[in-house]
Amino acid sequence: MKTTEAKEAAAGEPVEIRGIAHGGEGVGRAVGEGADTRTWLVEGALPGEQVLAVRSEERRRMIRGRTLQVLTASPDRVVPPCPVEGVCGGCGLQHARAAAQAELKRQIAEGALRRLGIAVPQALASPRALGYRRRARLHVERVGDALRLGLHRRQSHDVLDLAHCPVFDAPLNHALARLHALAGAGGAFAQVLRLLRRGELHLLSDGAAVVVGIPGLAPREGDDGEAGLRAALGEALDSVVVGVIARGGRRELVVGRGRLALADAGPEDMAIPTGPFEFAQAQAAQNQVLVERVVALADARGGQVLELFAGGGNFTRALAREAAEVVAVEDDRGSAAALLRLAKKTGASRQAKVEVRRLDATRALVRYAAEGRGFDRVVLDPPRAGLGLQGARALAQVARGRTVFVACDPATLARDLEPLLEAGHRASAALAIDMMPMTPEVEVIVALDAPRDRS
Ligand SMILES: C[S@@+](CC[C@H](N)C(=O)[O-])C[C@H]1O[C@@H](n2cnc3c(N)ncnc32)[C@H](O)[C@@H]1O
Known part of the structure; x- marks a missing residue:
C-alpha cells in the first residue's frame, strides 16, 4: 500500500x-x-x-x-462496466447491478416525496443498460498546444479526453471517435475548436445518424470567414455525422443537415424534427414508455389539455390523438417551430386542435389564472430547475381536473408539488422511470386530481 x-x-x-x-x-x-x-x-x-x-x-x-x-x-x-469509472464525472451508479438500478431510483424518488406523503410504488427498468444514450454534451478544452475532447472529470470542469463511452448509442460513439480524431489531427476543424478555448459540442443521434451543434461560434455573414468556417465544419461530415451547426447569438451556420426526424414515440409521418440544441429525451425506447404512461394517466379523451414545457411535441402528438384540444406552451424557438409543424399535421389529419404558445410557462400560467381560465387536463415536464413557486401557485388554480407532472429532478418536483397539495389537489399515482441507466438520474411522474369544487 x-x-x-x-x-x-x-x-x-x-x-x-x-x-x-x-x-x-x-x-x-x-x-x-x-x-x-x-x-x-x-x-x-x-x-x-x-x-x-x-x-x-x-x-x-x-x-x-x-x-x-x-x-x-x-x-x-458489481464491478463497474466502464474503464474510466471514478475518473469520469458521467455515471455515478455503475457499481450497482443494472437490474437493481431502477429500484434504487424508486427509492431516490420516494425519498424526495416522502415528506409530502406521496409513495412511489413502481419503477420501470430500462430495456438496455448500456448503448442507449442518443444525446450528449461533449466538452472541449485547450491545454497549451493540445485539445482535449470528451466528458468532464469527476467533480471538476477539466476535460477527460475520451474516444468512446459505453452508455452512448453506436452512432453517438462513432461521432465521438470521429470528432476526437479530428481534434487530435490539428486540421481546420481543430483550429475552429481552438477558438472556443473551453466549449461544448451538443450531439443528437436518431439511431443511425448524428447532428452536432457548436454553441458560441459566431459565423460572419457573406465573407471569407463564413466560407472558411463552412469548409472547416464540413471536415466532420461523413455517412454518420450528417450535419454540423455553429451558433453564435441568433446566427446559425448549418453545414449538411441541421435536424433529425425523431419518430420513436409516434408514427413516421409525425416524426419530430429535432436539432442538437433542442431537447430530446435521452433514450428512444424508454421515451416510448414515458409517453405511453403520461398519456394514459392524463386520460384526456375529448377534453382540453394544457401542456407546459412541450418541447418539440413529444407528448403533444400522442395527446392530440385523444384530446379535443391541446394548448402547447414552449419557450425555445426551434422546439416551438417543430410544434407549429405538428399542429398543421394534426389539423390536417383531423386530430385535436393544437394551439402553440411560444411563451414562458410561468407567464402563461399566471395569465390564465388571472383570466380565471381552467383546463380539464394539465401535463407538464419542466427542466431540472422545475416550475418554481409562482408558477406552481398559478397551476393550482388553473388545473381543474387531472394534472400529470413529469420531472427529472425529484427535489424540485417536491418543492413544486407543495402549493398544489396545499390547495387541495391529491396525488393519485406516482412512478419512477429509469431513462438513464448507470447514472442516478430518474424521471418521476406524479398524477394529481383537483379538489371536487374546482372541476
Ligand atoms: C424536460 S424538456 C421536456 C420537453 C418535452 N416534454 C419532451 O418530452 O421532449 C423541457 C422543455 O421545456 C422548455 N422550457 C424550459 N424553460 C421553459 C420555460 N420557462 N417556459 C417554457 N418552456 C421552457 C425547454 O426548451 C424544453 O423543451
Missing part, C-alpha cells in the same frame, strides 16, 4: 449505509464506539453495505465522504 493510501485507510471510518441520496450516494451513519452521530453521504456505497469511508466535506448536520473499502458488500454490487 502506498503511503497516501495507507494514511487514508487509517483515517477511514466504518459507515453503515441504510438508504440512497438524490445524487446516488449511500446515506448512513458511522458505527462503533464514540462514532460521529451526523448523517453520512458516501459516494460509491450502496444500501445494506458497511463501508470504510473517508471524509471530503463536513457540515453541521452532515458529512460527505467517499468509499475507501467495502467491508460488507450488497448483493447488488
Whole structure:
C-alpha cells in the first residue's frame, strides 16, 4: 500500500449505509464506539453495505465522504462496466447491478416525496443498460498546444479526453471517435475548436445518424470567414455525422443537415424534427414508455389539455390523438417551430386542435389564472430547475381536473408539488422511470386530481 493510501485507510471510518441520496450516494451513519452521530453521504456505497469511508466535506448536520473499502458488500454490487469509472464525472451508479438500478431510483424518488406523503410504488427498468444514450454534451478544452475532447472529470470542469463511452448509442460513439480524431489531427476543424478555448459540442443521434451543434461560434455573414468556417465544419461530415451547426447569438451556420426526424414515440409521418440544441429525451425506447404512461394517466379523451414545457411535441402528438384540444406552451424557438409543424399535421389529419404558445410557462400560467381560465387536463415536464413557486401557485388554480407532472429532478418536483397539495389537489399515482441507466438520474411522474369544487 502506498503511503497516501495507507494514511487514508487509517483515517477511514466504518459507515453503515441504510438508504440512497438524490445524487446516488449511500446515506448512513458511522458505527462503533464514540462514532460521529451526523448523517453520512458516501459516494460509491450502496444500501445494506458497511463501508470504510473517508471524509471530503463536513457540515453541521452532515458529512460527505467517499468509499475507501467495502467491508460488507450488497448483493447488488458489481464491478463497474466502464474503464474510466471514478475518473469520469458521467455515471455515478455503475457499481450497482443494472437490474437493481431502477429500484434504487424508486427509492431516490420516494425519498424526495416522502415528506409530502406521496409513495412511489413502481419503477420501470430500462430495456438496455448500456448503448442507449442518443444525446450528449461533449466538452472541449485547450491545454497549451493540445485539445482535449470528451466528458468532464469527476467533480471538476477539466476535460477527460475520451474516444468512446459505453452508455452512448453506436452512432453517438462513432461521432465521438470521429470528432476526437479530428481534434487530435490539428486540421481546420481543430483550429475552429481552438477558438472556443473551453466549449461544448451538443450531439443528437436518431439511431443511425448524428447532428452536432457548436454553441458560441459566431459565423460572419457573406465573407471569407463564413466560407472558411463552412469548409472547416464540413471536415466532420461523413455517412454518420450528417450535419454540423455553429451558433453564435441568433446566427446559425448549418453545414449538411441541421435536424433529425425523431419518430420513436409516434408514427413516421409525425416524426419530430429535432436539432442538437433542442431537447430530446435521452433514450428512444424508454421515451416510448414515458409517453405511453403520461398519456394514459392524463386520460384526456375529448377534453382540453394544457401542456407546459412541450418541447418539440413529444407528448403533444400522442395527446392530440385523444384530446379535443391541446394548448402547447414552449419557450425555445426551434422546439416551438417543430410544434407549429405538428399542429398543421394534426389539423390536417383531423386530430385535436393544437394551439402553440411560444411563451414562458410561468407567464402563461399566471395569465390564465388571472383570466380565471381552467383546463380539464394539465401535463407538464419542466427542466431540472422545475416550475418554481409562482408558477406552481398559478397551476393550482388553473388545473381543474387531472394534472400529470413529469420531472427529472425529484427535489424540485417536491418543492413544486407543495402549493398544489396545499390547495387541495391529491396525488393519485406516482412512478419512477429509469431513462438513464448507470447514472442516478430518474424521471418521476406524479398524477394529481383537483379538489371536487374546482372541476
Ligand atoms: C424536460 S424538456 C421536456 C420537453 C418535452 N416534454 C419532451 O418530452 O421532449 C423541457 C422543455 O421545456 C422548455 N422550457 C424550459 N424553460 C421553459 C420555460 N420557462 N417556459 C417554457 N418552456 C421552457 C425547454 O426548451 C424544453 O423543451
